[in-house]
Amino acid sequence: MSTSPRPQRGRSRAILVLIAVTLGTLLLLETVLQAGAAVVWLSQETPATTATADDRATILCVGDSFTYGAGTTAQEFAYPAQLQSLLREGGRDDIGVVSCALPGRNSREALEQLDAQLVRYRPSLVYVMIGRNDQWSKPARLELPEYQGGVAAAASVAAAAGRSSFRWEFRTVRLGKWLLGHLRGGGDAGSGLPPGTPPAAAAAPGATVATPATATPAPGAAPDPVVSNPWEAIRMQRPDIARRMWEDALVEQPENPWAHAGLVTACRGLGDAAAAEQHVDWLRELVAEKPSAPAAGALVGALQAMGADHEALEVARAQVEQFPKSAQLWEAIAWVSFQNKDLDTARDAIDRALAHIVNDPGWRANVLRRHSIIWRSQDRQKSLRSYTEALVVGGIFEKGGWGVPTCTREELREILAEFDVAPEKAKRVEQFMAKTLGWDGSEFEATLRDHLRQIVEHCRAAGSRPVLMTYPVPFAWVESTVPAVANAQMVPWIHVVPKFVERLAGADSSDYFVPDGHCSDAGYGMLAQIVAEDAAARMTPGPGRR
Numbered sequence: 001m002s003t004s005p006r007p008q009r010g011r012s013r014a015i016l017v018l019i020a021v022t023l024g025t026l027l028l029l030e031t032v033l034q035a036g037a038a039v040v041w042l043s044q045e046t047p048a049t050t051a052t053a054d055d056r057a058t059i060l061c062v063g064d065s066f067t068y069g070a071g072t073t074a075q076e077f078a079y080p081a082q083l084q085s086l087l088r089e090g091g092r093d094d095i096g097v098v099s100c101a102l103p104g105r106n107s108r109e110a111l112e113q114l115d116a117q118l119v120r121y122r123p124s125l126v127y128v129m130i131g132r133n134d135q136w137s138k139p140a141r142l143e144l145p146e147y148q149g150g151v152a153a154a155a156s157v158a159a160a161a162g163r164s165s166f167r168w169e170f171r172t173v174r175l176g177k178w179l180l181g182h183l184r185g186g187g188d189a190g191s192g193l194p195p196g197t198p199p200a201a202a203a204a205p206g207a208t209v210a211t212p213a214t215a216t217p218a219p220g221a222a223p224d225p226v227v228s229n230p231w232e233a234i235r236m237q238r239p240d241i242a243r244r245m246w247e248d249a250l251v252e253q254p255e256n257p258w259a260h261a262g263l264v265t266a267c268r269g270l271g272d273a274a275a276a277e278q279h280v281d282w283l284r285e286l287v288a289e290k291p292s293a294p295a296a297g298a299l300v301g302a303l304q305a306m307g308a309d310h311e312a313l314e315v316a317r318a319q320v321e322q323f324p325k326s327a328q329l330w331e332a333i334a335w336v337s338f339q340n341k342d343l344d345t346a347r348d349a350i351d352r353a354l355a356h357i358v359n360d361p362g363w364r365a366n367v368l369r370r371h372s373i374i375w376r377s378q379d380r381q382k383s384l385r386s387y388t389e390a391l392v393v394g395g396i397f398e399k400g401g402w403g404v405p406t407c408t409r410e411e412l413r414e415i416l417a418e419f420d421v422a423p424e425k426a427k428r429v430e431q432f433m434a435k436t437l438g439w440d441g442s443e444f445e446a447t448l449r450d451h452l453r454q455i456v457e458h459c460r461a462a463g464s465r466p467v468l469m470t471y472p473v474p475f476a477w478v479e480s481t482v483p484a485v486a487n488a489q490m491v492p493w494i495h496v497v498p499k500f501v502e503r504l505a506g507a508d509s510s511d512y513f514v515p516d517g518h519c520s521d522a523g524y525g526m527l528a529q530i531v532a533e534d535a536a537a538r539m540t541p542g543p544g545r546r
Helices: 006-042 079-089 107-121 150-156 171-183 230-235 239-252 257-269 273-289 293-305 309-322 327-339 343-355 361-375 380-394 409-419 423-437 443-461 476-489 496-504 521-538
Strands: 057-063 095-101 125-129 465-469
Touching: 057 079, 057 107, 079 095, 079 521, 095 107, 107 443, 125 443, 125 521, 230 239, 230 257, 239 257, 257 273, 257 293, 273 293, 293 309, 293 327, 309 327, 327 343, 327 361, 343 361, 361 380, 380 409, 380 423, 409 423, 443 465, 443 476, 465 476, 465 521, 496 521
Parallel strands: 057 095, 057 125, 125 465
Antiparallel strands: none
């Protein structure tokens, strides 16, 4: 008597039905996700104004859902659109705003699209708020070729004449990654601001261009830190302390040009443009009446802090004929020429600046780091040697990793061997570089750091000025990476969370955030105000200004 196979066949059918239902559900989910992505894609890269880059200066806002406006009741309340409205209300009809953002976008995707956007819009300023989604999406590292303008970008810039191509990918897999990241604490923004303000990251010593615009800490903040000099206070993002210290110095030495130049940076950081301009005017008069190398150097530095690079270059060129051994003047010529893409002049001037620095290892270290940046595209090994020498001679380990070139551990060891560095110092240099470049850190943070570096470099090569931003809510990897890259590349950055805390002033944060942690209409309005204040300080009136 044989055993009936029916129960076994029944189980097989059940398994087949389960597999079919699962596949069907996944297929339906994938179809829905693709359709949703297509709808979002069709609305991407929409200018907040109908004007083109030909008849007005343009601000480009690059980012993810926080730039796109997730959480708003209408697209007109996204921060780029509200930024456009604020600029118009302030009489700045000469500036147009363009938003290039998509929900879920990570740093690789932002970098992939950047050259096309730079070609199409030719922006004066580029505000970059990206990195939140890198924690869960774990993008592979992308290394773009050096930006060469419209000719080299033409192959990737179908978007320059219309839209970028729709990205085909398995969105169900992407959703799974997002859910996993959410469960691990990295996929959601949370539900508003936490109590207090996160610690501020250190800024570049003496590099006013890398100092974020910042205001006096909100009531209830920690007591004033003890600082040894005003520049240390600037690095700690406390321009209020720096201002008091420089003002005290002027009581003892009323004609100290460097104190007046420092006050320009402090006043700018506090939003006191009128006071900053007064100190610049004082320096102009000093140079006219009592010309000296220190006075000329201080004036050039103050003009650079004010963003008046053209005047700074003119003053430096005029004064260096009278003071040809002034390292400060040669450095100013080098840096402004570099920003203007006059690389031959920049390299010659930075070499001259180094040649005239004697008995000042700290100052030499600062100039060596700029030397490293200016030579980086021409001679990578020379760039690495300059930065390594800065570490060896300057004692700059506690002052942040600004100007650091990308390299491997093996390349660094070869350079250190050339310098015949003592083992203890060589070990310290290697530890510093490992921390700065993320050799021993998480892979996605190192990738984010590298992508942000390339974003900065491509913006500069296109003649645009990048400004990096953190988010209105703190994401640890962004809070650490953005200032590190900004200081490394010597570009401005905006620490958004403390500015939100200051403006909230005890108000209910739930009015400014939606439950999933994105901003509400009011929250994006606050973000637009922060960016508008920064943009107004960086752009002078005049149509078509780059």
